[in-house]
Amino acid sequence: MPAKVGAVKVINLSSSSIFNIGDVYSMSPDSSAKTYAGGGSFNTGDGIRVHLGNSKTYVYDPDKVDQPVN
Template sequence: MPAVVGAVKVITISSSSIFNIGDVYAMSPYATAKTFAGGGSFNTGDGIRINLNQSKSNVYDRDKFDQIVTGM
């Protein structure tokens, strides 16, 4: 069903977002990211105590690509 759209002001659009005015069947934004974090990095809560002594995060990635996103 067609719609009447008034004034539109776009300030910013990020790299994995979609901006559409009008009829659309399906939209599917995508983004890829690789996160490296040491032990205990994503803990949340009150009064957490973590003792890791000499913890290390190995960030070396031999194959460079984990999952290739295609179809753009």
């Protein structure tokens, strides 16, 4: 059934948003991110002990693109 839409005022859309007016069959947003973090950065839970000494995170990426998003 066709959609009937009145006046629409868009105040703000973030970079990963989808905005649609009317009928739509499928919507699939694409986004990508690359995260660099040192050892033990994403540990979660109660009573975690991490002993790393000297920890280095290398962020040099010569190929620039790991997996393209179309």
